[in-house]
Amino acid sequence: MQNMFQQTYHVAGTLGADVSIVFTAPCAMTLVHVSAVGSNAHNGLITIGNTTTAAAYLASASIGVSNVPVEFDKDDFVDSQYPHITDGTVFAVALDYNGAAATAVHDFTLILTFVEG
Numbered sequence: 001m002q003n004m005f006q007q008t009y010h011v012a013g014t015l016g017a018d019v020s021i022v023f024t025a026p027c028a029m030t031l032v033h034v035s036a037v038g039s040n041a042h043n044g045l046i047t048i049g050n051t052t053t054a055a056a057y058l059a060s061a062s063i064g065v066s067n068v069p070v071e072f073d074k075d076d077f078v079d080s081q082y083p084h085i086t087d088g089t090v091f092a093v094a095l096d097y098n099g100a101a102a103t104a105v106h107d108f109t110l111i112l113t114f115v116e117g
Contacts, residue, residue, distance in 0.1 A: 002116050004114070005116070007023075007112045009021055009109070013106065014105075015097035015106070019095040021095075022051070023090070025085045025089045025090075027116055029084075029115065030114060031114055032074075034110070034113070035071050036070055036095075036110045037063055037068065037108075038065060038107060040065065041066055041103065042098070042106065043062075043103050044096060044108070045099050046062075046096075047093070047094045048083075050090055051092055056078060057078055057085075058076060061076065093112075
């Protein structure tokens with residue numbers, strides 16, 4: 001079985017701006033699951049990709065509200081495929097904190113699950 005690992009991010013409080021999470025892939029890896037939520041009723045939207053294509057892995061999608069996470073997996077990813085990220089790729093997550101200028105996200109939590117390879 002391939003090694004599985006997770007990255008967890010939490011931004012406390014009411015967001016007043018978009019959130020950008022960017023890191024370099026430490027190895028070849030495959031994104032297999034995403035869980036995203038805010039603690040209130042809001043209009044937050046998440047996009048996942050890389051620095052070349054912002055929505056390479058997950059096109060803009062609503063995150064969970066009122067502490068009920070939304071999960072994204074193979075069927076939700078671009079082309080209904082588990083995204084393969086090569087070693088050294090700059091991985092990027094963008095959260096539009098209030099969607100179409102509506103209600104801002106409170107207490108944003110994101111969990112990314114990968115397998116090596």
